[in-house]
Amino acid sequence: MAKDYGEVELFGVGGSPFARRVQIALELKGVQYTYFEEDLRNKSDLLIKYNPIHKKVPVLVHNGRPLAESLVILEYIDETWENHHPILPQQPYDRALARFWSRFIDDKCMPAISKAAFTADKEERDKGTEESLESLQILENVLKHKFFGGETTIGIVDIAAGFIAFWLPAIEEAVGLKLLTNEKFPKLYKWGEDYTNHPVVKKNLPQRDRVVGFFKARYASITASK
Amino acid sequence: MAKDYGEVELFGVGGSPFARRVQIALELKGVQYTYFEEDLRNKSDLLIKYNPIHKKVPVLVHNGRPLAESLVILEYIDETWENHHPILPQQPYDRALARFWSRFIDDKCMPAISKAAFTADKEERDKGTEESLESLQILENVLKHKFFGGETTIGIVDIAAGFIAFWLPAIEEAVGLKLLTNEKFPKLYKWGEDYTNHPVVKKNLPQRDRVVGFFKARYASITASK
Structure with missing residues (x-):
């Protein structure tokens, strides 16, 4: 027990x-x-x-x-709860990289995507799109295995990047934007599918149509206040 | 050896x-x-x-x-280098708090102080001052020992907060602002003195007049571009 x-x-x-x-x-x-x-x-x-x-x-x-x-x-x-399913790698250098990339997602990717999707000013929005594509390209280059945590392991970077796997496509649908495409980022796109299909992840994602609805309302409130 | x-x-x-x-x-x-x-x-x-x-x-x-x-x-x-002078606490909960407060300094304190000192717009600057005082009050309440790391130990929060101990007073002098006073924040003020007087810290601080000069130039460039 x-x-x-x-x-x-x-x-x-x-x-x-x-x-x-x-x-x-x-x-x-x-x-x-x-x-x-x-x-x-x-x-x-x-x-x-x-x-x-x-x-x-x-x-x-x-x-x-x-x-x-x-x-x-x-x-x-x-x-x-250290005995089951490690979320961070064991070696100090790998742990440091995992922390670095998790922060990168929070500090660079997510703000860029938010700027690309939910800014009233067209110029700012275009800048956000450019920054988003740069960030996604960096992650595309970093991804060496099926998951960021390894060939079979979901780690902290995967969990942090869940926003890109699930919420970003919902934002794209809500505001008519295309960032994470199979053509541009084949590894990251495939990762997004694998990650959201992992049974534990799948069970813990919100209903997609509700999330799309939320982002549509957010987009409408921003374009209305232009 | x-x-x-x-x-x-x-x-x-x-x-x-x-x-x-x-x-x-x-x-x-x-x-x-x-x-x-x-x-x-x-x-x-x-x-x-x-x-x-x-x-x-x-x-x-x-x-x-x-x-x-x-x-x-x-x-x-x-x-x-785990055998000498631990920088993070040993227990998971204490480690988590140390990470939380280090991030708080980077994500809340430093941007607020920067806004208070180096924004051209007066209203924004006042907002920055208010946010800075709030952040300093929070740290004043968190500080329970001589150092954030304990009665005798400099930990990650102390090291992160070095900005408040040394750079903030230099900014205050450069731009004519008063945030970290002994009257308002007696524990944090005393901590700043103790921290900057620790021999290892003292040896690794830049020359104060050069830092003040740097901030004066930054302030001048901002007020000039108003």
């Missing part, structure tokens, strides 16, 4: 790529947890209490002790 | 708080390294080769393998 690690709670929002990262990590590890769905327009007192700094999801609460920031939580999960 | 870990090279810029983080970590660990001073207006081919993604300092090269991003490098140093 598995060692008892106590109570695990997760505060998330169904459509959030950051909250889904944590769910996928917990389920890859086989950790039992209780999930609390938040309403970001009406945040719960518990969410404010547990994440007073950023007041954002996800928040993981383990035996009453809260943690915020998805990449920080992923490393915590890996260090706490 | 110490285990031979091979060749360690660091590419930095004397005035960069990010490069200084890495130097302080290497010297706390007692790691021998070769330092290369970069000219950011005329970056070396080696820097471009080793950090093609961001083309920024610091870059650590260990036995020919390059790493960028100061916080990623600090964790690598801690995992590689």
Whole structure:
């Protein structure tokens, strides 16, 4: 029987790529947890209490002790439930690269894609498209195996890049943009299919039409306020 | 005799708080390294080769393998030279908090201070000041010992927060701003003094008048382009 690690709670929002990262990590590890769905327009007192700094999801609460920031939580999960499905590599240099690329996705890719899709100003939007394509090309070059974590292993970079595999195609559909194509980025495109078809990932993705609807509304609100 | 870990090279810029983080970590660990001073207006081919993604300092090269991003490098140093002066705590939850607060300094504090000091628009600048004071208050509340790493230990949060201890007062002098005062933030102010007086830190800080001069020039260029 598995060692008892106590109570695990997760505060998330169904459509959030950051909250889904944590769910996928917990389920890859086989950790039992209780999930609390938040309403970001009406945040719960518990969410404010547990994440007073950023007041954002996800928040993981383990035996009453809260943690915020998805990449920080992923490393915590890996260090706490260390015997099953490693999320980070073992060697310090490989671990450092995994941290570097996870941050690259958060700090470069996601802001570029958001700029390309949801900026009112045409010039800014074009700049966002260019930056997105550059970022995707960099990831295309970095991907050496089926997954970023290896031939058979989903690692922290895969989990972080889930946004590119699932949310980016939904954004493309919602706003009529084409960034991640099979022609331009064959390895990354194939990775996106493999990643979203992994049983643990698949089970933890939101409903695609709802996500597309969310991005359509976001796009409409931006083009309306031009 | 110490285990031979091979060749360690660091590419930095004397005035960069990010490069200084890495130097302080290497010297706390007692790691021998070769330092290369970069000219950011005329970056070396080696820097471009080793950090093609961001083309920024610091870059650590260990036995020919390059790493960028100061916080990623600090964790690598801690995992590689693990027997002397731990930079991260041992327990997963404490490690996660250390990562959270290091990121908070990079993602919230530093941009807020930069906005408060180096924005042409008065309204934006006031907003930056407000955000800076909020961030400093949060750190004031988090600081429970002499150092963030403990009563006697400089840890990753101290090293990350070096910007607040040394560069912030230089910015204040250069642009005529007062944020980190003994009256408002007595614990953080005292921490700044203790941190910059630690022998390893003191030895690895740039010349204050040059840093003030750099920020004066930056401020002048911004007010001139108003």
